[in-house]
Amino acid sequence: MIRRNGFTDETLEWRSWLEPLQLAAASPLQLEVLDESHPQSRTSPYYLTLAHQPLMLRHRSAAYNAIMYAPGGLPRAERELGAMVVSVTNGCVYCTSVHAQRFEQLARRSDTVEQVFADPASAGTSERERAIARFAIALTLRPDELGGDDIAPLRAIGMSDEEIIDLLHAVAIFGWANRLMQNLGEPEGVDR
Amino acid sequence: MGRRATAFTRVAKVTRATFDLLLPPSNTTAMPTPDAADVIDRAAGLAPGDPLHSARRFRAKVVEATEASHEALLRQPVEGLSTADRLCVALHVCTIAGARTLARHYEGQLAEASGGDAPSSPALPAMLQFAAALTTDPRRGDRAAIDSLRRAGLGDAAIVALAQLVAFLSYQLRVVAGLRAMRASPADVAP
Numbered sequence: 001m002i003r004r005n006g007f008t009d010e011t012l013e014w015r016s017w018l019e020p021l022q023l024a025a026a027s028p029l030q031l032e033v034l035d036e037s038h039p040q041s042r043t044s045p046y047y048l049t050l051a052h053q054p055l056m057l058r059h060r061s062a063a064y065n066a067i068m069y070a071p072g073g074l075p076r077a078e079r080e081l082g083a084m085v086v087s088v089t090n091g092c093v094y095c096t097s098v099h100a101q102r103f104e105q106l107a108r109r110s111d112t113v114e115q116v117f118a119d120p121a122s123a124g125t126s127e128r129e130r131a132i133a134r135f136a137i138a139l140t141l142r143p144d145e146l147g148g149d150d151i152a153p154l155r156a157i158g159m160s161d162e163e164i165i166d167l168l169h170a171v172a173i174f175g176w177a178n179r180l181m182q183n184l185g186e187p188e189g190v191d192r
Numbered sequence: 193m194g195r196r197a198t199a200f201t202r203v204a205k206v207t208r209a210t211f212d213l214l215l216p217p218s219n220t221t222a223m224p225t226p227d228a229a230d231v232i233d234r235a236a237g238l239a240p241g242d243p244l245h246s247a248r249r250f251r252a253k254v255v256e257a258t259e260a261s262h263e264a265l266l267r268q269p270v271e272g273l274s275t276a277d278r279l280c281v282a283l284h285v286c287t288i289a290g291a292r293t294l295a296r297h298y299e300g301q302l303a304e305a306s307g308g309d310a311p312s313s314p315a316l317p318a319m320l321q322f323a324a325a326l327t328t329d330p331r332r333g334d335r336a337a338i339d340s341l342r343r344a345g346l347g348d349a350a351i352v353a354l355a356q357l358v359a360f361l362s363y364q365l366r367v368v369a370g371l372r373a374m375r376a377s378p379a380d381v382a383p
Contacts, residue, residue: 063257143369144290148377172366179359183333
């Protein structure tokens with residue numbers, strides 16, 4: 001278990017500030033989209049809140065699942081590293097806990113997680129991890145200034161266009177995910 | 193690098209119509225997904241045939257779901273949240289985030305949707321304030337912001353739609369920024 005700077009890799013709950021959909025009142029489309037989105041979505045306040053707009057949730061989930069889980073391209077642990085670095089940078093405690101766990105499961109180690117919680121800007125157990133973390137921070141904090149100099153380190157460690165696009169997608173979609181988690185509710189079971 | 197960059201710039205300047213004429217027909221039918229440039233391609237300056245346009249299609253599902261999200265978030269009917277309201281929000285978000293090409297895209301869509309009339313939803317100021325805070329610093333989201341949207345007359349389903357739109361824009365403008373940066377650092381001239 002790692003706790004640092006308000007972040008944790010323990011399992012947290014999330015509470016909605018809106019009224020989550022009541023399953024008994026759900027339309028067939030809402031149930032279908034919930035089941036497409038996540039295995040536990042029927043009991044998740046987050047998915048039940050987003051299910052108020054089922055078609056918007058459907059396309060979001062299709063994008064999210066393809067970005068984070070599709071085979072090939074950038075190794076999944078590295079997509080999770082990008083997600084975790086963005087979540088720490090945006091201060092999203094809930095997303096950080098989920099994606100720290102996913103990284104640990106995929107990479108079978110937690111040393112990088114400790115470093116990201118301590119200081120994402122210098123985090124990484126290898127040149128490759130450090131390049132991924134720095135790119136994730138740059139795209140998160142200054143998308144308007146991003147340039148070739150931010151891409152060059154990814155090329156230098158041998159990333160293909162397809163791998164860079166995978167990383168770009170993983171970083172960008174956590175700009176999306178963090179904002180929903182942080183603006184429609186809050187984590188429970190954590191000292192704020 | 194100089195010669196290549198010049199050629200690239202010249203290609204990028206060719207209009208879409210001309211570019212389509214230059215494409216071999218086989219190239220437009222072989223792809224499993226629509227091969228036309230979508231909103232992200234256009235904002236990033238990518239045309240069919242560019243290496244990065246093709247590289248994006250390696251994740252065809254992401255390309256499709258991103259374009260479908262854009263469409264649903266702006267056009268799906270939502271009580272209390274018109275398409276013109278949403279386009280105003282999108283234009284505001286892209287402007288404050290410095291996403292110039294996307295801002296132009298939403299500006300054009302807004303002119304089309306509103307037919308020159310400014311949208312007049314009384315809730316628009318509260319929506320723009322919520323969108324700006326969420327865009328510039330996601331930590332600023334709190335319960336009070338949700339309550340101010342409710343006081344402005346938005347129901348929970350409209351608040352979900354607005355939050356999804358603003359959060360999506362943060363994603364969309366970062367994908368565009370990343371692709372534009374990749375264009376500035378092409379694969380075969382890396383150090």
